Amino acid sequence: MMFSGPWINRLSHGCFAIYIIFLFFFMQCEVLISVKFAEAIFD
Helix, strand or coil: CCCHHHHHHHHHHHHHHHHHHHHHHHHHHHHHHHHHHHHHHHC
């Protein structure tokens, strides 16, 4: 039982870090896509 606390904490922190990284990459891809889309429209 003593180990369950830190383990859960570490696991949730890992998932949170992965979520933040995923969000960051998704936002970058979204910006890239919208830029390409704008270039296609204005060409």
